[in-house]
């Protein structure tokens with residue numbers, strides 16, 4: 001193999017690893033086990049509905065460091081969030097924006113960190129899951 005071909009392979013490998021790595025967003029486990037990105041990916045079931053996909057995404061992300069379904073930890077419980085907001089398209093977009101950009105001042109002094117690595121579509125799935133927790137359906 002020529003030198004050039006080798007470096008092209010190396011670049012492709014790094015690019016592929018980065019692509020895989022960025023899907024997982026399980027920061028803690030990825031840090032400890034950088035070598036096996038496959039294990040860190042919780043690919044949401046594409047056939048599942050957005051709420052189920054949102055649930056997998058929330059579980060695979062760092063949300064649980066600050067949010068519990070029913071109990072306030074650092075952030076409000078996700079069920080409290082669901083009760084506060086009506087399950088409408090406008091609120092899905094509002095909360096998806098907060099998930100990506102972070103937020104502060106609605107629930108208290110503590111701010112939510114930004115998640116710029118989460119896509120708008122995934123953030124909306126997460127928001128739909130959160131908004132479904134009080135049993136409301138989208139309207």
Ligand code: HEC
Nearest residue numbers: 061062063066075095103104105106107108110111112126
């Ligand atoms: C570093 C801690 C932290 C992490 C990590 C975190 N949050 Fe939050 N979250 C907060 C805090 C604190 C608030 C309340 C912010 C406020 O008062 O406006 C909040 C608020 C929210 C809200 C309500 C926003 C509003 O304006 O009412 C939603 C929805 C939410 N978080 C979803 C998520 C999701 C989904 C994730 C994972 C991708 C996540 N959060 C990760 C701390 C966090």
